Amino acid sequence: xxxxxxxxxxxxxxxxxxxxxxxxxxxxxxxxxxxxxxxxxxxxxxxxxxxxxxxxxxxxxxxxxxxxxxxxxxxxxxxxxxxxxxxxxxxxxxxxxxxxxxxxxxxxxxxxxxxxxxxxxxxxxxxxxxxxxxxxxxxxxxxxxxxxxxxxxxxxxxxxxxxxxxxxxxxxxxxxxxxxxxxxxxxxxxxxxxxxxxxxxxxxxxxxxxxxxxxxxxxxxxxxxxxxxxxxxxxxxxxxxxxxxxxxxxxxxxxxxxxxxxxxxxxxxxxxxxxxxxxxxxxxxxxxxxxxxxxxxxxxxxxxxxxxxxxxxxxxxxxxxxxxxxxxxxxxxxxxxxxxxxxxxxxxxxxxxxxxxxxxxxxxxxxxxxxxxxxxxxxxxxxxxxxxxxxxxxxxxxxxxxxxxxxxxxxxxxxxxxxxxxxxxxxxxxxxx
Numbered sequence: 001x002x003x004x005x006x007x008x009x010x011x012x013x014x015x016x017x018x019x020x021x022x023x024x025x026x027x028x029x030x031x032x033x034x035x036x037x038x039x040x041x042x043x044x045x046x047x048x049x050x051x052x053x054x055x056x057x058x059x060x061x062x063x064x065x066x067x068x069x070x071x072x073x074x075x076x077x078x079x080x081x082x083x084x085x086x087x088x089x090x091x092x093x094x095x096x097x098x099x100x101x102x103x104x105x106x107x108x109x110x111x112x113x114x115x116x117x118x119x120x121x122x123x124x125x126x127x128x129x130x131x132x133x134x135x136x137x138x139x140x141x142x143x144x145x146x147x148x149x150x151x152x153x154x155x156x157x158x159x160x161x162x163x164x165x166x167x168x169x170x171x172x173x174x175x176x177x178x179x180x181x182x183x184x185x186x187x188x189x190x191x192x193x194x195x196x197x198x199x200x201x202x203x204x205x206x207x208x209x210x211x212x213x214x215x216x217x218x219x220x221x222x223x224x225x226x227x228x229x230x231x232x233x234x235x236x237x238x239x240x241x242x243x244x245x246x247x248x249x250x251x252x253x254x255x256x257x258x259x260x261x262x263x264x265x266x267x268x269x270x271x272x273x274x275x276x277x278x279x280x281x282x283x284x285x286x287x288x289x290x291x292x293x294x295x296x297x298x299x300x301x302x303x304x305x306x307x308x309x310x311x312x313x314x315x316x317x318x319x320x321x322x323x324x325x326x327x328x329x330x331x332x333x334x335x336x337x338x339x340x341x342x343x344x345x346x347x348x349x350x351x352x353x354x355x356x357x358x359x360x361x362x363x364x365x366x367x368x369x370x371x372x373x374x375x376x377x378x379x380x381x382x383x384x385x386x387x388x389x390x391x392x393x394x395x396x397x398x399x400x401x402x403x404x405x406x407x408x409x410x411x412x413x414x415x416x417x418x419x420x421x422x423x424x425x426x427x428x429x430x431x432x433x
Contacts, residue, residue, distance in 0.1 A: 001283055001428040002132045002133060002134045003025070003026045003027060003134055004026070004027040004028070004029065004133055004134060005018075005021050005026055005027070005028050005029070005134050005135055005136075005137060005365065006028075006031065006123045006128050006131070006133040006135075006136045007028060007029070007030045007031065007076045007132060007136075007138075007139060007141040008031045008125075008128075008136070008137070008138045008139065008140055009031070009032065009138065009139035009141055009144075009343070010030050010031075010032035010034075010047040010048070010109070010117070010139075011047070011049070011139060011141045011343060011345065011354070012034075012048050012079055012213060012351055012352075012354050012355040012358065013139040013141075013342045013343030013344075013354045013355055013357055013358030014030060014047075014137070014139035014342075014343065014358060015030075015047055015048050015064075015078060015079070015105055015109055015358070016029045016077065016078055016355045016356075016358035016359045017077055017137050017139060017342055017358035017359070017361050017406055018109060018115050018362070018364065019078040019108070019109070019112070019114075019115075019231055019362065019363045019364035019367075020075075020076070020078075020358075020359055020363050020366060020367060021114075021360025021366050022112050022114035022115050023076065024362075024363070024366035024367075024368055025114070025366075026114065026115065026134070026365075026366055027114050027115075027116075028115045028234050029116045029118055029133070030116065030117050030118065030380065031118045031120055031121075031122050032047065032117065032118070032119055032120075032318045033119075033120070033121035033122070033145065034119070035119065036120065036121050036147060037121050037168050039283060041271035043172060044099075045195065045374070046099075046103060046105070046106045047102060047105050047106040047117075048079070048097070048101065048105035048106070049098075049102050050098040050101060050102065050351065054088070054095050054096055054097070054098045054101075055090060055093050055095040055331055055333055056069070056083060056093070056094040056095065056096065056124065056351055056352050057093055057094070057096070057352070058092055058093050058094075058155075059092060059093060059094045059422070060092055061419055061420075061423075062415040062419045063419075064379075064380075064396070064398040064399055064401070065119055065214075065350075065352060065375055065396070065397055065398075065417070066355070066399040066419075067377035067397075067419055067422050067423070068352055068356055068377040068378060068381070069094065069352065069395050070423075071356075071372075071376060071377055071378050072159075072214060072352065072355070072356055072359060072378070073247050073425075075173065075360075075363065075369070076128070076428065077172050077355065077356075077357060077359050078105070078108065078359075079105075079352070079355040079359075082104045082105050082108065083096050083101060084099060085104065085131060086100040086101045086104060093111045094286070102251045106158050109368070119365060119413065121145065121147075122135075122148060122150065123145065123147035123148055123153045124147070124148070125138070125151055125152075125155070125336070126151075133235065133284055133336050133370040134338070134365075135339070135340060135365055136338060137339075137341070137342055137358075137361060137365075138152070138339065138340070138341050138345065139342045139343040139345065139354075139358055140319070140343075140344075140345055140372075141319075141343055141344055141345060141354075142318040142320070142344040142345070143317060143319065144318055144319045144345060148380050149161065152321070152345075152360045152413050155333065155336050156321055156326040156333065156335055157326075157335075159320055159322075160321055160322045160325050160326045161319070161320075161322075162318070162319070162320055162321075162322065167286060167311070167313055167314045167315070167393055167394070168281050168283065168284065168285040168286050168287075168313050168398055169281075169282045169285055169287075169294060169298065169309055169311060169312050169313045170231050170273055170279050170280065170281055170309065170310040170311040171279070171280045171281075171282060171304065171307045171308065171309055172278070172279060172280075172307070172308040172309075172310055173195070173277055173278050173279060173280050173291075174278070174411070175306060175308035175411070176195060176197075176270070176303050176304065176307060177278070177302075177303045177304070177305060177306065177355065178303075180193050180197065180198070180259075180302045180303035180385070181196060181197050181198075181257050181280060181302075181303035182195070182196050182198075182268075183195055183252075183319070184255055184256070186198055186253060186254030186255055187254035187373070188254075188272060189255075189256060189421065192271045193271070193272070194269045194270065194271055194283075195269070195270040195305060196255055196268070196270075196304050197267065197268040197269075197270070197301050197303040198252070198255070198257040198259075198264035198266075198267050198302060199250070199264055199265055199266040199267065199268070199301070199302055199305075200264065200265050201265040203265075203300070203301075203302060204245075204246060204265050205242060206300065207297070207300055207301065208238045208242050208245060210297045210300060211235045211289075211297060212235065212236040212238050212239055212302070212383075213294040214235060214289045214290075214297055214317075215289070215290050215293050216235065216288045216289055216290065216293075217288050217289070217290055217314075225404070232286075233286055233287050233288045233289075233315055234249070234284060234285050234286065234287050234313075235287060238251075242400050245266065246265065247346070248284070249283055249284025249285075250266040250267060250268055250269075250284070251266070251267070252264045252265065252266055252267045254305055255267050268282065268283075268285075268304075269282075270282055270283065271283050271293055272297055274387075274401070275398060276403065276404040278400060279310055279400030279401075282298070282313070284329060285298075286313055286314075286315050287313040287314070288314075289313070292314045294309070294312050294313060297407065310398040310399065310400040311395065311396055311398060311400075318344060318347055318349075318394065319344075320344060320346065320394055321341060321345065321346050321347060322345065322347070322392045323346055323347035323384075323385040324385065324386055324388045324389060324392055325388065325392075327341060327346065327347075327385060327386070328386075329371060329382075329386045330364060330371070331346055331357065331382075331385070340361055340385070341355040342354075342358040342361045343355075343357060343358055344394065346385060346390065347384070347385050347394050347395075348381060348385070348394055348395065348396075349394040349395055349396045350396045350397070352397075353381055353395075353396055353397055354379060356378055356397075357381070357382070357385075360372070360378060360382065372426070372429055373401065373425045373426075373429055374403060375403060375421055375422055375425040376398050376400055376422050376425055376426045377422060378397075379395045379425075379429075380397060380401035380402045381395075381401065383401065384401050391429060399415065399418045401419060402422070404418055405421070407417065
């Protein structure tokens with residue numbers, strides 16, 4: 001049986017998967033289209049090029065990303081090892097010199113005796129059939145080429161492949177003021193499908209003005225055509241007229257505020273993000289507002305004055321599959337057995353989340369690791385990719401992806417308890433218990 005694996009895409013996930021397989025004694029052919037072809041965002045020929053921020057975010061162990069860093073390092077992550085060697089000062093965050101990071105990642109991949117780097121664009125997965133590979137891993141990233149994206153769409157079905165993210169913020173449920181917010185569905189006050197934040201006319205109009213005036217993230221050149229009528233940024237809707245939102249995602253029809261016994265002027269609805277309802281998605285709040293502006297403006301919504309955001313909203317180019325529909329729990333394409341996805345194209349969001357899926361997949365295919373428990377950061381991230389969802393969207397790692405604690409705890413201690421549980425479960429998993 002062949003022990004040679006093919007990987008398409010030498011970004012963070014591809015390099016990590018290649019490294020783990022190679023370190024386990026497998027041979028890898030790593031295909032990278034640069035410099036034959038560049039995506040609209042990439043500029044250098046180096047591997048694992050960081051095209052956005054140079055930050056890998058918080059290293060605090062009582063955060064989801066901080067836990068993921070610890071778990072990756074303990075599994076022998078190439079990305080974490082290189083990042084630590086080219087770190088630049090960034091307070092409690094891990095940030096890197098992006099040029100040195102890419103240079104060192106490239107050097108290590110090229111120097112590994114079991115990895116063959118092929119500078120060649122793959123436009124169809126069928127190009128690699130019949131070459132005796134043990135498996136094919138696609139890690140083409142959020143800006144996969146049009147040709148490869150079209151081929152993938154043909155395989156999984158056009159409706160199962162997305163080309164942009166329209167992500168709404170996620171709020172920690174227990175941080176919502178329940179003296180203001182109330183559970184109900186439109187025309188069904190007894191249902192608890194949505195958590196509703198009611199607004200009077202004055203509050204609503206002030207909110208609309210704040211949205212219009214808020215500072216936005218400037219789109220990159222290749223992102224300027226991503227606004228679709230069915231999924232507009234909330235601030236774009238607000239710019240179309242002060243009542244646009246009240247007749248759209250904030251329409252109050254069918255909802256009665258228990259405090260007043262009447263219909264509010266507008267209502268912000270939050271939809272459960274998980275079965276335990278510990279995290280809530282702000283319905284219709286995809287946005288290009290800067291993160292600081294989101295926190296400031298959304299805090300003016302009645303009931304969200306002290307809201308804790310597990311994820312902020314965003315809209316950007318991103319090619320990804322609807323993972324729960326098209327992938328098995330081990331990231332294998334249901335429609336094409338023997339082909340696996342990792343990185344952002346698999347349905348995760350973020351540098352390290354992408355690298356983590358590649359890391360785990362490499363270890364799994366090498367027979368080194370099974371699926372980690374959902375109570376861990378990596379396990380929660382992978383569980384997100386197999387959890388059925390009516391509106392699946394890529395996600396960063398955060399505590400809202402983990403099972404509830406099933407115990408009452410002060411807000412200040414909750415993160416520590418999540419982290420403590422995660423570390424204990426992770427230790428047992430690492431030890432094979």
